[in-house]
Amino acid sequence: MSEFLVFFLHGLAYAGLLFLVSAGLTLVFGMMNVLNFAHAAMYMLGAYFSYTIVMQLTGQFWMSLMICPVILFVIGAVVERFLLRRVHRYGHVQELLLTFGLAYIITELVKWYWGNYPLAINVTGFLNGTVSIFGIIYPMYRIFIFVCAILVGGVMALVLYKTRLGIILRAAVNDSEMTNTLGVNVPLVFMGVFAFGAALSGFAGVIAGPLLSTFPGMAQEILLDAFVVIVVGGFGSLGGAILASLIIGELQSFGVLLFPKLSMALVYLLMAAVLIIKPSGLFGEES
Amino acid sequence: MLEVKGVHSYYGKSHILHGVSLELKEGELVCLLGRNGVGKSTTLKSIMGVVRPAAGSVRFRGQELCGKEPYKIARLGLGYVPEDRRIFRSLTVHENLLMGIKSGRQSAEGEAWSVEKVYRLFPRLEERKNNKGGHLSGGEQQMLTVVRTLMGNPRLILVDEPTEGLAPLIVKDVLEMLITVRQSGVTVLMVEQNFNAAIKVADRFYIMSKGAIVFSGNREELMAAEEVRKNYLEV
Ligand SMILES: Nc1ncnc2c1ncn2[C@@H]1O[C@H](COP(=O)(O)OP(=O)(O)OP(=O)(O)O)[C@@H](O)[C@H]1O
Ligand SMILES: [Mg+2]
Numbered sequence: 343m344s345e346f347l348v349f350f351l352h353g354l355a356y357a358g359l360l361f362l363v364s365a366g367l368t369l370v371f372g373m374m375n376v377l378n379f380a381h382a383a384m385y386m387l388g389a390y391f392s393y394t395i396v397m398q399l400t401g402q403f404w405m406s407l408m409i410c411p412v413i414l415f416v417i418g419a420v421v422e423r424f425l426l427r428r429v430h431r432y433g434h435v436q437e438l439l440l441t442f443g444l445a446y447i448i449t450e451l452v453k454w455y456w457g458n459y460p461l462a463i464n465v466t467g468f469l470n471g472t473v474s475i476f477g478i479i480y481p482m483y484r485i486f487i488f489v490c491a492i493l494v495g496g497v498m499a500l501v502l503y504k505t506r507l508g509i510i511l512r513a514a515v516n517d518s519e520m521t522n523t524l525g526v527n528v529p530l531v532f533m534g535v536f537a538f539g540a541a542l543s544g545f546a547g548v549i550a551g552p553l554l555s556t557f558p559g560m561a562q563e564i565l566l567d568a569f570v571v572i573v574v575g576g577f578g579s580l581g582g583a584i585l586a587s588l589i590i591g592e593l594q595s596f597g598v599l600l601f602p603k604l605s606m607a608l609v610y611l612l613m614a615a616v617l618i619i620k621p622s623g624l625f626g627e628e629s
Numbered sequence: 630m631l632e633v634k635g636v637h638s639y640y641g642k643s644h645i646l647h648g649v650s651l652e653l654k655e656g657e658l659v660c661l662l663g664r665n666g667v668g669k670s671t672t673l674k675s676i677m678g679v680v681r682p683a684a685g686s687v688r689f690r691g692q693e694l695c696g697k698e699p700y701k702i703a704r705l706g707l708g709y710v711p712e713d714r715r716i717f718r719s720l721t722v723h724e725n726l727l728m729g730i731k732s733g734r735q736s737a738e739g740e741a742w743s744v745e746k747v748y749r750l751f752p753r754l755e756e757r758k759n760n761k762g763g764h765l766s767g768g769e770q771q772m773l774t775v776v777r778t779l780m781g782n783p784r785l786i787l788v789d790e791p792t793e794g795l796a797p798l799i800v801k802d803v804l805e806m807l808i809t810v811r812q813s814g815v816t817v818l819m820v821e822q823n824f825n826a827a828i829k830v831a832d833r834f835y836i837m838s839k840g841a842i843v844f845s846g847n848r849e850e851l852m853a854a855e856e857v858r859k860n861y862l863e864v
Contacts, residue, residue: 509724516717523677523711525703525731525781 344478349599350592351475355484357591358491359553362546363564364571364583365498366539372515372578373535375434376426379441382565383448384414384540388547389556390452393461396551403465403552410548411541418540422533445561453558463551487549494542495584502580511535515578567594570609574616576626585624630655630816631676631785636685636695638668638675645671647840648685653785658807658817660827662862663837669820670712672837673787676818677709678702689785704731708783712790712820714770716777718763722754725762725773729780742779750809751776768799775806785816792823804830824862828852836861 367381388410395406421444429436464470471482502508514521514531522528554560571590575582590609597605616623631653638646645668653659661669674680676687678699687694694702703709717725726744748755751772757765765773771791778786791807792800804826811817821827827834834851836844844857851858 506727509720509727512720513717513724513728516719517715519679519699520711520715520717521728522699523679523703523709524728524778525700526728527698527700529698 353592353595361587388544414544418537576623579625582625660831
């Protein structure tokens, strides 16, 4: 029983991380129709910047939690404004190639600057502690991840469904050209959303650092799962990303417990099943 | 008010508009006619900046529109109602209307459009204000697309085939709505395949063929130009 609970909590923590990574990815895709291959590379940048800030400069994890998203926001804004926007008129394949190349460049830069080996990021104090839940001792940090995901998801939902900006964002997901002709500065919205997506992935990277190891292959590792999340949840749907993150997170976790050899296969089986039954994903709009 | 001169537009390499020129005066309701695929929609898109003209000029109240982003053109007082009723499907009717509002724009004259006014004039939309746009009937969607654009209080609206695919009774409603809109002081440039509908509501007509204007005239002139109608319109 307590083993079950531990794996359930592990699943929640990984679901939280997955959500933080895929929320930005799905939002950018929903709006700009660009599958951003560089998204996970930005997540990795978040983790590496965090390493430098925490382990080499300040020793403060909180510091990197606040600074890294800002750095990534700026990087995202620059990438959108000066690269993606110029390529946009040539079509989606070119946009895809651009983000692909960007992911490659970032990975090589990371190897060159930080080295091609794993780095450890340590958290101290409160986050390094444990909590007791129904009689089991559980690491505080994993709970913290899940709480962060809930907070981010909550704020995003509030903005999307309770503000004028949210109406504009959802309209742009539906039909960005129409939104533009109604007087909304859609290019600016795109830049903001792309930058926000990058910031969110940077935030996720900071959070992933102490949990998983920080190494140049970490982008690849999460990218696959994040893709599965947005396919299963439905491209562009925040609610879908939440539900699919939970499903994939738990599936991964219990897969390891129950079918150790099949845990990855389970995820792809699920994706295949969803694609067969509802190709647009759980929360996707039929079109 | 609107002066389109020698506009050339392309989709990729295909040359669609070959020097389109037309003019609208304040308060007119003008109809653009022509067979399928001659470039009527492309003309409206070129005015609105959705398609960027490669050459020519589009002037609106003295300002050049060519090369501007659609949102800037919209903020100058143009409204665009595209074909295929592009409502925001996952937004409610109410949210669709809110999307039409442009901050700080007043109507040319008279009472500005507001959500309340829309609901007063079209009670059917108020009944369905919390429904998702995608769940409306074709006629309701068409009304919503038009009034959503009106919410921005445009001085000129470009309307692309508003009656396409609607039942005859609803066609009448939509046309009446456009007449109301025009009476409120908004200038209208409309693309319409339905000749019988067009002839009833418009003051002047342009006919397009192969990416250029081939006829321009008022109702009497169009009725008299039998040859033109035979050659360029479905009869
Ligand atoms: N996005 C596009 N890409 C490539 N070609 C296009 C595109 N949109 C339209 N065309 C082509 O441009 C030509 C003019 O199209 P347009 O939509 O302006 O015609 P139309 O007069 O509005 O016709 P309809 O009455 O069918 O709406 C057509 O030959 C069409 O196939
Ligand atoms: Mg058309």
